[in-house]
Amino acid sequence: MITSAILYLLYATIQVIISPILLFSDVVLPEGIANAIGTAGMYVAPINIFIPVDTLVTILLLYLQIEGFVGLYKLIMWGIKKIPTIS
Amino acid sequence: MQKLAKVFSIVLLIFCSFFYIASADLSYQIPATIGGSGNDVFCTTPPYASENFGSYNVGTTGPGSQDLVHNTTSGTGICNGSFEAPGNITGNGTFYLTLYLDGSWSDPYGFIEFVCINGGDNDGDCSVGELVPDVGVFPETPDGTVASPVEFSGTYTNDGNYNRLVIFLCEVDNCTPSTTYPFFLDIGFTEATEEPYSIIEPLALGVYQSFGILLNTTNFSQSDASEWVEFTIEEDRCETLDIGCYFQRVITFLFYPSDGSLNVFKNLYQQIQTKPPFGYIFAILDEFENFDASDDSLYEIPTAEFLQEFIFDDVRIAFVWLLWFVFAVGLLKRFKLIEL
Numbered sequence: 001m002i003t004s005a006i007l008y009l010l011y012a013t014i015q016v017i018i019s020p021i022l023l024f025s026d027v028v029l030p031e032g033i034a035n036a037i038g039t040a041g042m043y044v045a046p047i048n049i050f051i052p053v054d055t056l057v058t059i060l061l062l063y064l065q066i067e068g069f070v071g072l073y074k075l076i077m078w079g080i081k082k083i084p085t086i087s
Numbered sequence: 088m089q090k091l092a093k094v095f096s097i098v099l100l101i102f103c104s105f106f107y108i109a110s111a112d113l114s115y116q117i118p119a120t121i122g123g124s125g126n127d128v129f130c131t132t133p134p135y136a137s138e139n140f141g142s143y144n145v146g147t148t149g150p151g152s153q154d155l156v157h158n159t160t161s162g163t164g165i166c167n168g169s170f171e172a173p174g175n176i177t178g179n180g181t182f183y184l185t186l187y188l189d190g191s192w193s194d195p196y197g198f199i200e201f202v203c204i205n206g207g208d209n210d211g212d213c214s215v216g217e218l219v220p221d222v223g224v225f226p227e228t229p230d231g232t233v234a235s236p237v238e239f240s241g242t243y244t245n246d247g248n249y250n251r252l253v254i255f256l257c258e259v260d261n262c263t264p265s266t267t268y269p270f271f272l273d274i275g276f277t278e279a280t281e282e283p284y285s286i287i288e289p290l291a292l293g294v295y296q297s298f299g300i301l302l303n304t305t306n307f308s309q310s311d312a313s314e315w316v317e318f319t320i321e322e323d324r325c326e327t328l329d330i331g332c333y334f335q336r337v338i339t340f341l342f343y344p345s346d347g348s349l350n351v352f353k354n355l356y357q358q359i360q361t362k363p364p365f366g367y368i369f370a371i372l373d374e375f376e377n378f379d380a381s382d383d384s385l386y387e388i389p390t391a392e393f394l395q396e397f398i399f400d401d402v403r404i405a406f407v408w409l410l411w412f413v414f415a416v417g418l419l420k421r422f423k424l425i426e427l
Contacts, residue, residue: 002341004348011351022358027366029374037374046388048380050399052407057378059414064372066418070425 015022044053080086325332360369 003344007344007348008351011348011355014355018355018359021362021365024362026361027363027370029367029370033371034374037371037378041379042383043386044380045384046386049388049395050403052403052410054378054380055407055410057375057380059410061372061375062414063417066421 047053325336359365
């Protein structure tokens with residue numbers, strides 16, 4: 001009950017903070033960008049025979065995800081430190 | 088005296104609260120449908136089912152119970168596929184059925200038929216009546232698609248001991264399965280005295296099993312995609328004067344987060360994923376997941392075949408290993424220097 005209440009309180013706080021964002025309509029990626037990424041594979045395909053571009057892309061995405069998690073962790077810790085008596 | 092009464096009231100309140108919490112059923116509720124007779128006990132597991140769209144999901148319980156029987160030939164010769172309730176159905180009762188469908192059912196509309204089959208000699212008659220909706224055609228929504236989930240209920244009368252309730256699934260026009268039937272079936276039989284859809288029973292002890300079976304596109308035969316999921320329902324009430332258990336329940340009640348309180352964050356994450364500015368990042372990442380460098384080439388680099396086979400292929404493999412090694416080293420350095 002106590003943990004749930006804290007979680008609901010946290011949820012409500014976050015919800016209030018991001019409520020302006022939620023008013024926006026859903027994101028639809030412009031067709032041009034989607035096509036560009038799709039077509040890029042066809043351009044890169046011949047090079048992929050010599051240089052493993054697909055591996056490079058996978059590694060890049062992994063790196064971005066890790067950096068994203070690190071950033072999120074920092075953000076959460078920054079928020080926690082704002083609570084009084086927690087340094 | 089007044090002070091003593093106050094103290095007594097507080098102690099009594101705490102005592103009552105303690106025992107109320109201790110005796111409350113705090114266990115994870117698995118919707119269970121219990122009915123039929125003997126071993127005809129079904130336990131549905133919606134989380135499993137929802138993640139396995141395209142199969143039907145039926146649970147049985149207890150030793151000696153029988154699985155839902157699948158027949159590739161029907162008793163009437165009308166339809167090719169049927170599902171048969173396990174065990175014997177005795178007495179009169181109500182059955183219910185929930186079908187979860189996807190758009191594949193939109194045309195032609197599916198047809199479902201409930202038939203009670205006489206089990207053999209010396210058995211009484213059985214029949215199905217009061218089917219709701221009263222026709223077996225799946226109802227369609229105003230936009231022409233089939234509503235899902237579709238809930239059916241009906242009653243059956245039975246004077247015999249070995250009669251079987253059979254559900255046929257087929258197309259409207261020719262009643263011959265010729266298309267894929269993506270659904271999972273959630274079926275249960277209730278006692279005659281119970282109302283359909285109100286059969287969430289207190290959990291019974293025992294090991295429940297659920298399984299999903301993907302249907303073959305032509306003859307409803309069972310594929311190999313079945314997966315068994317076993318879970319045990321543990322005792323959810325404390326023994327009398329089991330103080331340790333009482334404390335455990337109280338601590339669980341106070342500090343164990345509910346599923347709902349955790350799920351709100353999941354919903355929040357899903358909301359953020361679709362809204363700007365974060366939504367664009369997720370959308371681009373999604374697109375990059377479709378990036379395929381081995382796709383059809385727009386142009387070709389002329390290369391001697393033997394060079395490709397004996398040099399470039401090996402060099403490429405070396406490159407892949409090298410890239411992953413560099414990534415691993417980079418990752419290690421990144422975490423060594425990370426400032427949290």
